[in-house]
Amino acid sequence: MSLQAILAKIDNDANKQADDIIQSARDEQKEALHVVKSRIKERHHRDAERIRNKTEANARQMRSHVRREMEKALLSHRRKIVDRVISDSVKKVASVPDYLDLMSTLLKGCDLQGTVEIVICANDTDRITSDFLKKHSTGKRQFVLAEENHTDHGGILMRSGAISLNATLSMISELNHDSMVMELSRLLPLEGQVE
Numbered sequence: 001m002s003l004q005a006i007l008a009k010i011d012n013d014a015n016k017q018a019d020d021i022i023q024s025a026r027d028e029q030k031e032a033l034h035v036v037k038s039r040i041k042e043r044h045h046r047d048a049e050r051i052r053n054k055t056e057a058n059a060r061q062m063r064s065h066v067r068r069e070m071e072k073a074l075l076s077h078r079r080k081i082v083d084r085v086i087s088d089s090v091k092k093v094a095s096v097p098d099y100l101d102l103m104s105t106l107l108k109g110c111d112l113q114g115t116v117e118i119v120i121c122a123n124d125t126d127r128i129t130s131d132f133l134k135k136h137s138t139g140k141r142q143f144v145l146a147e148e149n150h151t152d153h154g155g156i157l158m159r160s161g162a163i164s165l166n167a168t169l170s171m172i173s174e175l176n177h178d179s180m181v182m183e184l185s186r187l188l189p190l191e192g193q194v195e
Contacts, residue, residue: 079181082180082181083181086173086177086180086181087173089173090153090154090169090170090173091153093153093154093169094121094123094124094153094154094155094169099127099154100127100128100132103127103128103132103155103156104136106155106156106167107133107136107143107156108136110141110143110158110165112141112158112160112163112165113140113141113160114140114141114142114160114161115141115142115144115160116141116142116143116144116158116159116160117144117145117146117158117159117160118133118143118144118145118146118156118157118158119146119148119149119150119156119157119158119159120145120146120149120150120156121149121150121151121152121153121154121155121168122149123153123154124154125149128145128156129145130144130145133145141160146159150168152168152169152170152171153168153169153170154168154169155167155168155169155170155171155172156168
């Protein structure tokens with residue numbers, strides 16, 4: 001074999017080996033790109049899933065928060081309606097036909113003894129008179145009309161010495177406010193209900 005043939009064979013073998021190395025490098029590069037693409041897709045899928053889960057959790061939390069705020073607003077509105085009804089009712093009670101029966105009941109329930117001053121509102125001067133109070137006086141207690149008036153819509157204040165009992169309509173309403181709110185709230189339709 002001539003030198004030229006040997007050089008040609010070496011050159012040919014070197015070129016073939018170089019082509020094999022280049023092809024192998026290309027195959028490795030393709031495999032590496034495939035692995036990287038798979039990892040990127042996997043990471044993208046995980047990130048997208050995490051973002052979707054977080055978005056859904058935030059949306060659920062926001063819906064829950066909005067629902068709670070709406071319920072609070074509804075309860076507040078209902079409470080204002082009920083408070084207004086109670087306030088209006090207190091003003092109307094003083095004009096009902098059996099108002100004096102209510103005052104009689106308050107006087108009968110008085111446990112003060114001796115002379116008991118009765119303070120009335122200005123609107124009751126024609127109804128709760130000295131004669132009316134005398135009818136309810138007993139041997140243990142003497143009801144007398146006070147000179148001054150209270151500023152409530154109705155009801156009475158009872159005083160005996162340093163002791164004072166407030167039986168004005170506003171005070172009675174305030175003492176029974178929570179139970180009246182519960183009772184009236186049952187009569188109001190809930191959200192979405194039709195009367």
